[in-house]
Amino acid sequence: MTTRNTFAQGMTLTWRSLVPLRNQPGELIQLLLQPIFMIVIFVVVFGAMSGDQAGAVQHLLPGVLTQVALTQTITTGLRLAEDIGNGVFDRFRSMPIARSAPLMGRILADTATMTLTVAVALLVGAVVGFRIRTSPLEALGGVALLLVFTLALGWVSAWLGLRAKSAASMQGMATAVLLPLTFGSTALIPAANLPSVLQWWAALNPVSHLADSLRALFTGGPAGAHIWITLGWAAAIAAAFVPLAVRAYSRRIR
Template sequence: MSTATLTPTPRTSTVPRAAEVSRKPLPLLRHSLALAKRSLIKTWRTPEALIDVTLQPAIFLVIFVYIFGGAVAGSTASYLQFLLPGILAQTIATGAIAIGVNLNTDLEKGIFDRFRSLPVPRSAPLVGAVLGDVVRYVIVTVVTLLIGSLMGFRLEGSVLAAVAACLLAIVFALSLSWVSVFVGMKARTSGAVQGIMFLLIMPLSFASTTFVPGGTLPGWMQGFVKVNPLTHLVDSMRALFMGQPVGMHVWWTLAWCVGLVAVFMPLAMRAYRKKV
């Protein structure tokens, strides 16, 4: 009786692609950057979405400086020096509203269902959206400083200090974005996201040192003004732009950044997982 020699058949790998992706270095960072690029392409194709970070700071500067400057500070020139850091902080804070609106719209359109079917970390779409907003914050910073320079604003501190002030504003905006992301995950419509975020941002903007010195505000309001994160951000930027001592304002701003991310990033991730 003859015996047949059996040749073992090579086994094909059955490892799913998702597992292969997970073994690659820093998958969350890579996929988040890829999705951030998607957000940038989307913004590039709809430039009208940048109105809030291009025209808004210019309009606010012109209105407040030339209408209220003489009454508040005695001259438009001195009020411009005081106001510009506040306008930049306010605009960069309101710019964070857009990310929550956009993410809520994507949820309504079912785009996140497609993300769920892809071999990417579950948190990558949210992290990518936040990273993609860096360009918006850089644009509003450049536009505000450019318009302010044309109106007569002058830096009295060093260039390095001015760069530090701009970076501080961008870091704060990225941290505040997680509040908007959380609201975008919880609200039922994009209109509701916009309304809720405006209700949060407007009191922070006006009950602060954005437009007037804190000492001129009513006594019952000054307690809130002193702990308001926008107050610390505005006073930090104002001191860095003007070459003045920053005191503890920078550290309080950074503490607020850490706190916002520590609280609202996990909440946003949890709400996102429940949604998808």
């Protein structure tokens, strides 16, 4: 199977994963409502409590974007677990397609919906006062960095979905992975305000580096090494979990 054929099959299965959203718009609406609720809760409410609404919006919204994107990566594993339960993989077993194509299709489809979610979040952010203070190229770089990282994390979700016995157990495992990543980071709280026992973890946490990168790329200020560290984490996660997910898929369709 050539790389070109694998990519073509992956794109075909990407379209297969996106078509149901046209027939069941409720699922897409739910995905788009999530960032709105999180922005209202974290940015508007917490910002008002802080006494500096404008400053809080500028600081919190990149962190909320990070949390929204990471939370939606759970969708990849959930859909794969549902496909297993519905017998979809039994049909894939008899088809002459690359082992990675169904996984690629699912992850690329979720990345496409993620792009729409990020766009909605930025629009809602603009309504509540968030302002991008960098160049269009830097802002697009921030969106691209967010998508690259969540694309890599999507392979972790895929692996969990293929290992899980049900969609419910997959959601539980994914939540256990994401909670320390999201809430043990500087996405919403500055490192200096975290308990000392968590500050060392926040400094290592890739989500902290992602959130700080987005702040620099959207609102200005020095990015330091955060962007390169985020890209390094994305590459390491993909290098580890792409083969693990493909191997888990191969075992499920035997």
